Amino acid sequence: MSVAITEAPSQDQLDRLRDQGDRPEWVGALPLAELEAKGRAVVKRAGKQVALFVTRAGVRAIANRCPHEGYPLSEGTLAEPSGAGTGDACTLTCNWHNWKFDLETGSVVGGGDAVRVFPVEIRDGMIRIDVADPPPHERIARALAALREGFQRPERDRMARDLARIEAAGGDLKVAVAAAVEWTSEHLEYGTSHAYAAMPDWLALADGTTDPVDRLACVVETVGHINDDTLRQPAWPYPPGTRAWDEDGFVAAVEAEDEHAAVQLVRGGLRRGGFATVGRGLCRAALMHYQDFGHSAIYVEKTREAVERLGEHAPVEALVLALVRSLVTARREDLIPEFKAYRPARDAWTGRGAAKTKPADFCRASVAKCLERAVAASGSIDRLYDALLEAASWQLVRADPLYATRARQTISQNVGRLDFSHAITFANAGRRMAGRYGELWPDVLLQLACFLGRNGGFVDPGYDGQQWRVDDVDGFLVDAAANVMDHGQAEYIVTAHFAKMVCAVREEVAAAPNAAWVPALVAALNRFLNEPFRRILTRRIAHQARETIKGE
Incomplete structure (x- = not known):
């Protein structure tokens, strides 16, 4: 006996299936x-x-x-x-x-x-x-239990088999993804990681394919990354209790690095009206500073997307509490000398700057100069965003490979393609956030300028970027999405960025298919995906260790 289910079964269906399965x-x-x-x-x-x-x-x-x-x-x-x-x-x-x-x-x-x-x-x-098959609900429950047991000794192939069993029993694989979040949320010491942030991108890729093998591959990747980031970690429980939602109070709690108050407030907001109630407060908290190298803003937007992608199965509180912890513990780079010009620029923003800026103004300028030019062009949000995004694309296409591979250099020079990609994924997340809350545009644009000022010192203007040119944009993006599912990479952090970049570029192109920056953006993605990575540089680690201890 077998029973075909094409979507997550209702309770009535489960009752009928249970009766059938008992025969x-x-x-x-x-x-x-x-x-x-x-x-x-x-x-x-x-x-x-x-x-x-x-x-x-x-x-x-x-x-x-x-x-x-x-x-x-x-x-x-x-x-x-x-x-x-x-x-x-x-x-x-x-x-x-x-x-x-x-x-x-x-x-x-x-x-x-x-x-x-x-x-x-x-x-x-x-x-x-x-030979009667057990009822679907029993097979799904057994496979979920086996998947959780497998988290103690992560093996991609075992995870794939357990997920395939859930699917074969008619279960929705999003149930397994949601369960993985529930199992691991308290085991993230510093809150949301790339594992949770890449989840909606892998789910988007899964939803966009009709090939069941590719769909399963995407889910295996995201569940495996969640497991990897929490493997054998102890639990760090979130503070108990609930307070009435107060958006300004929440933003202040995050600013004060008060996890206890921030968690209680956001829990109250979720219980009052779900993610929609707390969404703007989370965006504000993420953009209060140029922080965590853009990850805070990216994580807020990706958490929102995860809630939407998982739908009725979404473990909203588990996702949001991890996000809040990451906001509270985030590094605030605008407090270090390299980005000290950020706060004065933010204070100087009027939204009336009349300068006609262009991408070249940002490609190799300092942080201070990028911020100054952004403020001067503040009267045209769209024009400024276009210039910044095209400059970020130009930088990735011409990222100097020397800094990504050289052993004898300072820690501050350890800049590779993952660093350049953050400007693009931040731009994508920031555009979507500011599209909902227009008052956030100054923060998004100035923080994007910070990326450009920092990365501009690590490009090679003479690098042959033409080799990454793409003639068929639509065909390339289709192929890129298909190829990232069979990436051949060992590190989840790399594959997470592959998925994030593919989805970010697809979304930007879909939003403005005729924009002047499309060729540069797609070329940047082409280089990012297809130039070989060198990740573990043992000689560099040894050199920098010796240099670091000299002053002890």
């Missing part, structure tokens, strides 16, 4: 005498390949395919109990990878995917097995 489906396997003569056998019944074994405790039947990699368990080694008092369980070892299965329960010694066990009865000398 046994007994089929004849083979005569008992034949199995006793052979000791073991494989039969195919109702589309299932079943391995049968004669043991001291009776006949046992399990799925013949090892749930690990599919090798035949009928070729395994059977170990019977040693004697009286040891119970009636026996163990079957899959000889390919030494996985050991309890034939009574199907569980794996030491943890791993359990093998399916089929009920057995003997009637008139014939072995009969019940």
